[in-house]
Amino acid sequence: MTAVQERPEIVTQEVALKLEGVTVQFGGVRALDDVSMQAYPGEVTGLIGPNGAGKSTLLAVASGLQPPVKGEVFLEGARLTGRAPQAFAKARMARTFQSPQLVKDLDVRQHLVLAFRVRTGRSLLSDIKSAFGPKMTKDERERADLLLGSLGLSDVAHLGPAELPLGTRRLVGVAQCVGMDPKVLLLDEPTAGLNQRETDRFAELVTTLSRERGIATVLVEHDIDLVLSISARIFVLDFGKLIASGTPSEIRKNKAVQAAYIGSTEVGA
Amino acid sequence: MLSYLIAGLAVGAVYAISAMALVITYNASRVFNFAQGGMAFFIAYCFYWLVNDVGLNSYLAAAIAVLVIAPVLGLFLWAVLLGRLSSATPLARLAAMIGLSVALTAGTSVIFGHETIVQPKGIIQNSGQALKLGGVSVSDEQLLILVVAALIAGVGYLVLNKTSAGLITRGAVDSQMMTVLTGTNPGKVVAGTWMVGTAIAGLAGILIMPSVGLSAIGFANVVAASFAGVVIGRLTNLWWGFFGALAVGVAQSVVIPYLPDEGLLATALRPSMPFLFMLIAILVQIRSAGVRDDTQSREVARLSTKAESNEAHVHAVMRDQRGAWDRWVGWAVLAVVVFLVPIVFEQFWVGVIALGMAYGIALLSIRPVTGETNVVSLCQISFVGIGAIAAAQLSTTYGWDVTTSLIIGAVVAALCGLVVGVVCLPLGQLYAAITTFAFALLAEQVIYTRPTFSNNDSGVFLDRPTIAGVYLLDNTQFFYFATAVFLVVAGVLALLRRSTAGLALATIRSSRVRASTLGIPIYRSRLALFALGAAIAGLAGGIIASYQYVAFPAGYSAALGLTWFAIAVAQGPSSIGGLAAAGLSLSVAPALFGTFLPTRLADVPAVLFGLMAIQIVANPAGINPQLRSAFRLLARKLTPQHPPNPPGDDEGVRADVSTNAPVPVGSSR
Ligand SMILES: Nc1ncnc2c1ncn2[C@@H]1O[C@H](COP(=O)(O)OP(=O)(O)OP(=O)(O)O)[C@@H](O)[C@H]1O
Ligand SMILES: [Mg+2]
Numbered sequence: 001m002t003a004v005q006e007r008p009e010i011v012t013q014e015v016a017l018k019l020e021g022v023t024v025q026f027g028g029v030r031a032l033d034d035v036s037m038q039a040y041p042g043e044v045t046g047l048i049g050p051n052g053a054g055k056s057t058l059l060a061v062a063s064g065l066q067p068p069v070k071g072e073v074f075l076e077g078a079r080l081t082g083r084a085p086q087a088f089a090k091a092r093m094a095r096t097f098q099s100p101q102l103v104k105d106l107d108v109r110q111h112l113v114l115a116f117r118v119r120t121g122r123s124l125l126s127d128i129k130s131a132f133g134p135k136m137t138k139d140e141r142e143r144a145d146l147l148l149g150s151l152g153l154s155d156v157a158h159l160g161p162a163e164l165p166l167g168t169r170r171l172v173g174v175a176q177c178v179g180m181d182p183k184v185l186l187l188d189e190p191t192a193g194l195n196q197r198e199t200d201r202f203a204e205l206v207t208t209l210s211r212e213r214g215i216a217t218v219l220v221e222h223d224i225d226l227v228l229s230i231s232a233r234i235f236v237l238d239f240g241k242l243i244a245s246g247t248p249s250e251i252r253k254n255k256a257v258q259a260a261y262i263g264s265t266e267v268g269a
Numbered sequence: 270m271l272s273y274l275i276a277g278l279a280v281g282a283v284y285a286i287s288a289m290a291l292v293i294t295y296n297a298s299r300v301f302n303f304a305q306g307g308m309a310f311f312i313a314y315c316f317y318w319l320v321n322d323v324g325l326n327s328y329l330a331a332a333i334a335v336l337v338i339a340p341v342l343g344l345f346l347w348a349v350l351l352g353r354l355s356s357a358t359p360l361a362r363l364a365a366m367i368g369l370s371v372a373l374t375a376g377t378s379v380i381f382g383h384e385t386i387v388q389p390k391g392i393i394q395n396s397g398q399a400l401k402l403g404g405v406s407v408s409d410e411q412l413l414i415l416v417v418a419a420l421i422a423g424v425g426y427l428v429l430n431k432t433s434a435g436l437i438t439r440g441a442v443d444s445q446m447m448t449v450l451t452g453t454n455p456g457k458v459v460a461g462t463w464m465v466g467t468a469i470a471g472l473a474g475i476l477i478m479p480s481v482g483l484s485a486i487g488f489a490n491v492v493a494a495s496f497a498g499v500v501i502g503r504l505t506n507l508w509w510g511f512f513g514a515l516a517v518g519v520a521q522s523v524v525i526p527y528l529p530d531e532g533l534l535a536t537a538l539r540p541s542m543p544f545l546f547m548l549i550a551i552l553v554q555i556r557s558a559g560v561r562d563d564t565q566s567r568e569v570a571r572l573s574t575k576a577e578s579n580e581a582h583v584h585a586v587m588r589d590q591r592g593a594w595d596r597w598v599g600w601a602v603l604a605v606v607v608f609l610v611p612i613v614f615e616q617f618w619v620g621v622i623a624l625g626m627a628y629g630i631a632l633l634s635i636r637p638v639t640g641e642t643n644v645v646s647l648c649q650i651s652f653v654g655i656g657a658i659a660a661a662q663l664s665t666t667y668g669w670d671v672t673t674s675l676i677i678g679a680v681v682a683a684l685c686g687l688v689v690g691v692v693c694l695p696l697g698q699l700y701a702a703i704t705t706f707a708f709a710l711l712a713e714q715v716i717y718t719r720p721t722f723s724n725n726d727s728g729v730f731l732d733r734p735t736i737a738g739v740y741l742l743d744n745t746q747f748f749y750f751a752t753a754v755f756l757v758v759a760g761v762l763a764l765l766r767r768s769t770a771g772l773a774l775a776t777i778r779s780s781r782v783r784a785s786t787l788g789i790p791i792y793r794s795r796l797a798l799f800a801l802g803a804a805i806a807g808l809a810g811g812i813i814a815s816y817q818y819v820a821f822p823a824g825y826s827a828a829l830g831l832t833w834f835a836i837a838v839a840q841g842p843s844s845i846g847g848l849a850a851a852g853l854s855l856s857v858a859p860a861l862f863g864t865f866l867p868t869r870l871a872d873v874p875a876v877l878f879g880l881m882a883i884q885i886v887a888n889p890a891g892i893n894p895q896l897r898s899a900f901r902l903l904a905r906k907l908t909p910q911h912p913p914n915p916p917g918d919d920e921g922v923r924a925d926v927s928t929n930a931p932v933p934v935g936s937s938r
Contacts, residue, residue, distance in 0.1 A: 086789070127770040
């Protein structure tokens, strides 16, 4: 089907996220047209394309928020097409959003505590117990602070999202997702609003996290250089169609990709 | 049959033009006019006054009321309130409109006196037969209504399809795009729409007045039916709304010959029509492509982001002001009150305050519903009524122990809450407000009027409970009892908030997509909370009834429910202290007015409650949190050396929010 699957060393790996022939229609707009993609554990998969190409829509399909008209979604081999987003979360899929979607009444640390507790599973009994216990256990607090430290968010741990700049809010969204200890992590433009130093640190962190925890990370980004530098493979969308996929060097040379990004003679150059 | 059809068309036509007014104002401003019933009531009263007290000819009076007074009212309200609502959060917008409704209705009674005029004459003072149609006589009045409605529909059609202002009122474009497309000033179009909307609402009021009487309750049916039309038209579709409301009127009339002479169906079917139509419309809309949720639509999201971030900022500043000693202040106030009330006041006033605490329990039910899940439920008062009725039935008719009856009453209310929640919660905030209000009207007309419950309008006896061997005959004891129950319920709600469920609910409140991708079950959580709210309301209903020794269903009307909601939201729907204050004012204010002031002013408290609800547009946190914030600042100023970091649970770097700045009011940021 795609170039990626023809590569022998990849076929042996187990697919974490697999989208097959996904089509999404919004009224007259065909936001996605027969798009297939895969993401593998331990590596970053890039998803790029011009504005309105359908990247966010693809993530919505992959996270259960947008049921596709046609096509299938598999998480670690299990078919999840048409299931509620909650089922995707249960299968340990986590995602961030282009707009950060944080909780105005919770501080940054509480966002993480919720993620931890969702991960361990909630029941009526555990919820009732939590009402009488401390706001967060010592263990939860330590884990939260460790994670926040690695993202450079220690200073804002006690603040509410309204008090944070947009870029920082996106990072908090990422932190919350990592707190869910996901197998598949979808990131929608996480570095928008960060400066170069923060972006570099973020790139480093995402790569390490993916490798160490075996997370299949899908990274949607406008910062092509970033995507080219940390992705193991890249998928390119344009007007809802998959126009190319392959390793960074293949994508760099791809004529269709260059045409889609008018003005740049060579992508990422 | 034909005569029923014509009568139905005449009534339905009034519903239809009301629905039309609702839709055009909503389309132009994205504000749903909950106050339209109040506006209609006010204009109709003006008409009545012009004819009967000033002595004008009825046609002239109608012209003045509809063409002068109504547009001026619409313009005035637009200038002072409606025009500003677009920058408010959806909840604040709704609360302000509900406050306006309460203030307008009560204000009308204050201005014109509050005796109900049972059979006022309409525009045609001596209605006779106008013509015969297929052997059925059509009265002048019916003919007038039909002609007027047809005229309005015709003119409406032309304006909407042939003019640029029509584009915006058809909901075809939003107001920003309007400016770009046509160069028209959208503010002017919106103001004009409110003038026209108020005029049509007023006209509808004058037209329906002869058949329903001149009372706020009489107008409820028009409101319910036009709401049904609006739901059928998915809030924005004018003609579906128009003909949907018309259909409700026709259906209400043509079923008459088929109704049995007595029994539930005989009395309940017609008043339930609006609710049934809404229910069917909602089910159809959910099945086909889901429901347009106004609070989540892109446009509304854009409008309210700024308001929401302002509000979040206010909360952040207040959270930052909180000191360690702070939480004890509320307890101290409470202890002093509990200690002093029985000593200082006579039995009568202790009773009034005890009743206020019982109302406070009822209003606590607004915290899980509106405070935790952002659902505007206008039928909490119905659950109060249901709890009261159930407790009285169990205790007095079936001889159960009073305390057990109170608890079972709460359970019954919770079950009703589940049923209502199943219908209302899949939809947007506005739909929920509309359908819960319709349910409140339904309960009022269908459940409360059952002979077993209303007992010839005198209610069913309910004794006071015996708690731990003490029969609570004494008002002081009852005050302690009500306060204790209030505290227990408040404690449960406070625990809920700090639990994992509380974190999950906060997430649902802020971002549904985030909550669902975290695996939090949204519908189930909200439904559980709604049922909890209903249970609390039902418990309060039993307590209120047992204080008064009677479950008097007529006391739990939908209109009063709006007042309750207004005062609760004004005080702060999440603030326990605020809800206690709101409950107390519901009982104390009328008692004060009734004791010390002429009866003519009896509705002044309701006007004040309505105005207080309106001010949350400027102060989204509510009065009580605002007062607290002011108090904290004062305390901080008076403390000689205030520590820069009050010993709280955070040690990290402080926000750059100035902790000594007063909480910004409204949109000032
Ligand atoms: N809910 C929706 N309703 C209608 N159209 C939509 C909806 N969501 C997306 N679209 C349309 O689908 C197309 C793809 O949008 P999408 O948000 O997926 O693009 P994107 O690649 O993420 O763009 P960007 O880089 O701007 O984020 C666009 O034309 C968009 O207008
Ligand atoms: Mg996008």
